[in-house]
Amino acid sequence: MEQFFQQVVNGVMVGSSYAIVALGFGLTFSVMHVLNLAHPETAMVGAFAAFVVATLFTTNLLVVIPLAVLAALLAGLLIERLAIRPTRGRHILTSFIATGGLSIVMQNGAQRIFGVDPVRVAVQVEGVQTVGGVIASNMQLMTFGLAVAMMVGARYYVRNTRWGRATRAVSEKHEVAQALGVDINRVSQLTVGLSTAMAGAAGVSLALLHSQATPFMGAIFGTKSFVCMLVAGNRHIEGIMFVGILLGVLEALVAGYISASLRDMVAFGILVLVLYLRPAGIFGSYEHD
Amino acid sequence: MPLADISLAYWNTVLIFAGYIAIITLGQYVSMSSGSLSVAHAAMAGAGAYTGGLLTRDFGAPLPIAMLGGALVGFVFGIVLGFLSVRLHLLVAGLMTLAYSEVMVVVAFSLDYLGGANGLTGVPALTSFWLVYLMLAVLVLAIWRYDTSRLGYAARACRDDPRAAAAMGINVAWVKSLTFALGAAVAALGGVLRIHYTLVETPDGLGFYQGMNFLILAVFGGSYVVWGAVFGGFTLTVLPEILRFSAADRYILYGAVLTVIIIVRPQGVITRVPLGADGGARWAWRLRKRLMARLVAGGAKRPGEER
Amino acid sequence: MSALLKVTGLHVAYGPARVIHGVDLEINSGEIRALLGANGAGKTTILKAILGLVRAAQGAIEFPEGRLVRGLPPHKIAALGIGWVPEGRQVFSTLSVYDNLLMGAFNEHDQQKVQQRIEEMYKLFPIIETRRGQIAGSLSGGEQQMLAIARALMSAPTLLLMDEPSLGLAPRLVRDVFELVRTINQRGVSILMVEQNARQALRVANWAYLLEGGHIVGSGTPTQIEQSDAIKRAYIGRQAS
Numbered sequence: 059m060e061q062f063f064q065q066v067v068n069g070v071m072v073g074s075s076y077a078i079v080a081l082g083f084g085l086t087f088s089v090m091h092v093l094n095l096a097h098p099e100t101a102m103v104g105a106f107a108a109f110v111v112a113t114l115f116t117t118n119l120l121v122v123i124p125l126a127v128l129a130a131l132l133a134g135l136l137i138e139r140l141a142i143r144p145t146r147g148r149h150i151l152t153s154f155i156a157t158g159g160l161s162i163v164m165q166n167g168a169q170r171i172f173g174v175d176p177v178r179v180a181v182q183v184e185g186v187q188t189v190g191g192v193i194a195s196n197m198q199l200m201t202f203g204l205a206v207a208m209m210v211g212a213r214y215y216v217r218n219t220r221w222g223r224a225t226r227a228v229s230e231k232h233e234v235a236q237a238l239g240v241d242i243n244r245v246s247q248l249t250v251g252l253s254t255a256m257a258g259a260a261g262v263s264l265a266l267l268h269s270q271a272t273p274f275m276g277a278i279f280g281t282k283s284f285v286c287m288l289v290a291g292n293r294h295i296e297g298i299m300f301v302g303i304l305l306g307v308l309e310a311l312v313a314g315y316i317s318a319s320l321r322d323m324v325a326f327g328i329l330v331l332v333l334y335l336r337p338a339g340i341f342g343s344y345e346h347d
Numbered sequence: 348m349p350l351a352d353i354s355l356a357y358w359n360t361v362l363i364f365a366g367y368i369a370i371i372t373l374g375q376y377v378s379m380s381s382g383s384l385s386v387a388h389a390a391m392a393g394a395g396a397y398t399g400g401l402l403t404r405d406f407g408a409p410l411p412i413a414m415l416g417g418a419l420v421g422f423v424f425g426i427v428l429g430f431l432s433v434r435l436h437l438l439v440a441g442l443m444t445l446a447y448s449e450v451m452v453v454v455a456f457s458l459d460y461l462g463g464a465n466g467l468t469g470v471p472a473l474t475s476f477w478l479v480y481l482m483l484a485v486l487v488l489a490i491w492r493y494d495t496s497r498l499g500y501a502a503r504a505c506r507d508d509p510r511a512a513a514a515m516g517i518n519v520a521w522v523k524s525l526t527f528a529l530g531a532a533v534a535a536l537g538g539v540l541r542i543h544y545t546l547v548e549t550p551d552g553l554g555f556y557q558g559m560n561f562l563i564l565a566v567f568g569g570s571y572v573v574w575g576a577v578f579g580g581f582t583l584t585v586l587p588e589i590l591r592f593s594a595a596d597r598y599i600l601y602g603a604v605l606t607v608i609i610i611v612r613p614q615g616v617i618t619r620v621p622l623g624a625d626g627g628a629r630w631a632w633r634l635r636k637r638l639m640a641r642l643v644a645g646g647a648k649r650p651g652e653e654r
Numbered sequence: 655m656s657a658l659l660k661v662t663g664l665h666v667a668y669g670p671a672r673v674i675h676g677v678d679l680e681i682n683s684g685e686i687r688a689l690l691g692a693n694g695a696g697k698t699t700i701l702k703a704i705l706g707l708v709r710a711a712q713g714a715i716e717f718p719e720g721r722l723v724r725g726l727p728p729h730k731i732a733a734l735g736i737g738w739v740p741e742g743r744q745v746f747s748t749l750s751v752y753d754n755l756l757m758g759a760f761n762e763h764d765q766q767k768v769q770q771r772i773e774e775m776y777k778l779f780p781i782i783e784t785r786r787g788q789i790a791g792s793l794s795g796g797e798q799q800m801l802a803i804a805r806a807l808m809s810a811p812t813l814l815l816m817d818e819p820s821l822g823l824a825p826r827l828v829r830d831v832f833e834l835v836r837t838i839n840q841r842g843v844s845i846l847m848v849e850q851n852a853r854q855a856l857r858v859a860n861w862a863y864l865l866e867g868g869h870i871v872g873s874g875t876p877t878q879i880e881q882s883d884a885i886k887r888a889y890i891g892r893q894a895s
């Protein structure tokens with residue numbers, strides 16, 4: 059039983075990262091109707107930014123994390139300008155390829171700069187917390203806290219701010235919103251910026267947990283966060299969080315009790331089953347109009 | 348060995364690659380003609396490759412039988428997947444194909460009979476340059492005919508407006524599944540040709556990233572006309588070879604070219620609109636010409652540098 | 655009197671399909687003008703071109719006269735004081751009624767003014783006040799139409815573009831809507847109204863244009879239009895049944 063709870067805890071920690079990447083994926087999709095394939099790559103940018111800062115300047119987390127998130131955000135703004143804005147309103151596959159091209163550029167660019175092998179991100183957080191035999195490292199708890207803070211922040215922004223309201227309006231009827239005075243390019247920037255900042259937080263979390271960063275680490279998030287987004291539907295931020303964390307837990311359980319190599323497949327299987335029963339996603343539809 | 352020979356052998360290899368990749372992309376095109384979104388065609392090609400490889404290696408079947416067997420397996424997988432995803436939203440159906448690919452990867456990975464992580468090896472070399480291009484020509488012709496056939500029109504009706512198609516009396520589920528399966532069969536055929544040239548098929552080749560690649564090839568070339576698929580499959584295979592830098596550099600350029608061209612010509616490079624009809628087309632045409640010039644010059648100047 | 659909005663030689667195309675062929679129209683301060691025409695004549699397209707939502711291939715759009723707005727992004731055109739009541743209401747159905755109103759005043763930074771306008775809207779549309787916390791998608795069609803009008807008025811526009819405000823409403827509500835159009839106009843808002851309901855529209859308008867296949871085929875006072883052959887051919891004849 060202890061082992062079971064340990065797996066669940068580990069799963070929640072990893073799943074919270076999936077969740078914030080998926081959340082950004084879903085936010086960009088539902089607002090701009092664009093599939094940003096370069097989105098997971100911004101997580102990689104965050105991880106490498108953490109590496110650079112930690113190696114060259116300081117290992118103080120209060121510096122490392124904000125700078126990493128900022129780097130991902132800037133990368134996101136660049137993606138927005140280069141591949142999302144020009145493909146807005148066109149067929150979804152157009153944005154798919156435009157951002158896909160950028161994702162190839164980013165992966166190989168990182169490889170060019172940092173090499174193929176993982177680089178070491180030397181930031182330590184000491185200590186563990188034990189509750190009834192279940193262990194969580196302080197590092198795990200910190201990254202979990204970061205993910206939760208990001209989700210709460212995103213939710214607050216979308217629900218309770220002026221631009222958040224405009225974002226929801228654009229997501230629903232962009233022409234009307236524009237005619238009411240909303241600058242859609244601004245919404246696009248804010249949405250992609252927020253989304254990629256969250257991905258950056260996930261990337262730096264992963265880099266800190268595993269003490270390393272690799273050029274192709276975005277792929278770890280890519281498919282899984284895409285799956286989370288589709289399964290959850292994009293009506294509710296809570297839905298995406300829930301599915302992301304659930305996926306992390308399921309993976310941890312399957313890896314712990316059955317076999318590590320089956321991990322990806324069983325998670326996929328369960329998710330497809332869910333989709334088959336509820337084609338619109340568990341929490342609502344991502345079809346528009 | 349004289350330089351010219353290396354260069355020739357090298358380009359022979361590249362062109363054979365381009366040929367079967369164009370065939371698999373044609374499969375993608377056929378499946379997409381009824382409006383499906385698929386990242387499963389790498390897995391379909393893989394299924395064909397494993398099937399064909401086993402047939403020739405363990406059962407001593409001749410290549411035509413292997414091709415037939417591979418295509419049949421692709422068709423069966425395609426029809427099952429097609430029926431499973433027909434009532435789903437486009438993106439969810441895309442996810443189904445993604446899940447299918449990942450399952451295929453795991454299956455190939457865990458069955459020792461299929462070679463596990465090392466992949467299927469020991470397959471005889473049966474594919475030649477001429478065979479690949481003969482098959483490509485036959486398939487282009489057949490698919491060209493398909494485009495103007497009843498099934499082809501029905502498929503496009505399903506793609507453009509499934510509700511209207513159903514109202515016209517078209518059995519949308521059947522047409523979509525059938526065309527998806529036909530495309531899967533074509534991709535599987537490409538896979539059979541591939542394994543008898545590369546002599547190995549590994550599980551990684553079946554996954555999402557490879558599948559996405561074929562989707563990109565088809566959409567990039569233009570998914571509304573058969574030449575688009577051939578053009579996309581062909582140029583995007585040859586392009587990285589022309590861009591003779593380090594592997595990372597050429598993929599950086601490759602990605603950038605993809606992004607730029609799809610923005611300039613969102614409908615794909617080849618469309619029914621004749622080239623030169625608008626600025627974007629002329630631009631892409633000029634770019635192509637420049638690339639062709641480099642192909643000739645680059646091939647002769649620094650031969651056999653890669654691989 | 656100088657025109658508030660002046661459109662000259664407007665051409666619009668959706669890709670290869672040319673829809674508007676050289677339309678001229680204008681509206682003076684304080685007027686109500688009607689743009690009439692059959693389905694597919696291009697009425698909505700003209701409004702969207704004025705708003706910058708579809709790109710005009712050719713022509714000049716001045717608002718107010720002398721100031722060229724063609725080519726500006728929609729949010730900048732809106733900021734000049736044009737309100738829009740889109741065809742088919744188009745309220746933000748997942749936002750609350752209150753949030754819909756706030757969206758209407760998106761670029762008004764003075765919170766006091768915003769609250770004041772909301773109070774005005776509540777006075778004009780008492781039904782909206784009782785539904786303010788509700789999701790707009792749950793309103794009835796008529797209520798949604800009121801909300802769409804209120805939302806457009808929240809920006810305190812000088813010109814209001816109304817696209818078939820009476821569409822799909824019960825006869826009683828139709829009368830109310832046209833009454834409302836008058837009221838709004840009396841508060842100093844000029845109105846360009848697209849309507850299928852030609853009779854009613856001609857009753858409130860002081861000038862009307864007749865659009866057919868993307869061409870203006872007639873214009874004049876309501877009496878002139880009512881008596882013209884063009885309108886019988888294009889429009890009323892089909893409606894009068």
Ligand SMILES: Nc1ncnc2c1ncn2[C@@H]1O[C@H](COP(=O)(O)OP(=O)(O)OP(=O)(O)O)[C@@H](O)[C@H]1O
Binds near residue numbers: 671673693
């Ligand atoms: N987005 C679009 N793409 C292509 N064609 C369009 C588009 N929107 C409108 N059209 C075409 O332009 C023409 C004019 O359309 P518009 O909506 O302006 O007509 P309308 O006069 O408002 O008609 P209705 O009274 O039915 O609202 C129609 O033939 C329509 O099919």
Ligand SMILES: [Mg+2]
Binds near residue numbers: 698817
């Ligand atoms: Mg209209």
